[in-house]
Amino acid sequence: MVVSIEQWHEHDDTLGHRKLAVLIKTGKNRVKRVMQKYGIAARRKKKKYIYPGKATQTAPNLVREMTEESLQQVVFSDIFEVHLADQSRVRGCFALEKQTRQILGLAFDYHMRADLVTSVIVSMTFHAPGAIWHSDQGKQYGAQSTRELLLQKGFLQSMSRAGTPTDNGFAERFVGTFKLAVAERRSYRTLGHFLRAAESWVNFLQYDTSS
Incomplete structure (x- = not known):
């Protein structure tokens, strides 16, 4: 064993x-x-990073109003930061479906502009008109380009209450797991090296949740 x-x-x-x-x-x-x-232990996560930058255009918290019996689909999203070996900062954005735990989209870049979020939305093949897209109140999610694209995709936009990370706890847990399993596991010299490791882990995670 x-x-x-x-x-x-x-x-x-x-x-x-x-x-x-x-x-x-x-x-x-x-x-x-x-x-x-045999002295084998799971690696534990470190203190998480909290990002500034509140959206001027916000949305109500639709997830908080849902009942446990609700069958409405919810996609959670968040932006997070990791560091490469040279201390350059890489930002990631993801979309995660609540019911299946499937990663619908994942993107990385050196910036954290709104197009980091819209690139994830555009890449998704998920079709569920009326599904909720939930995030924090980051300015990237409140940007006009993000709001218009979500509307085109048929999403109902939802945001956590200001200063209440527990409202987006599902996404927060994913960020913590990803950082622990990938970003903090080893030192990555290049973005390409990091992206290959991230892709490998995501594929493994999809296998794990589907088994």
């Missing part, structure tokens, strides 16, 4: 005994005992 654990950790060393148990198809307590015996 220890070999299987180490093999899965080659893909993602943030996996704990509960997730590993599902992947290996055995009991979580058994996996936990083996990890403790």
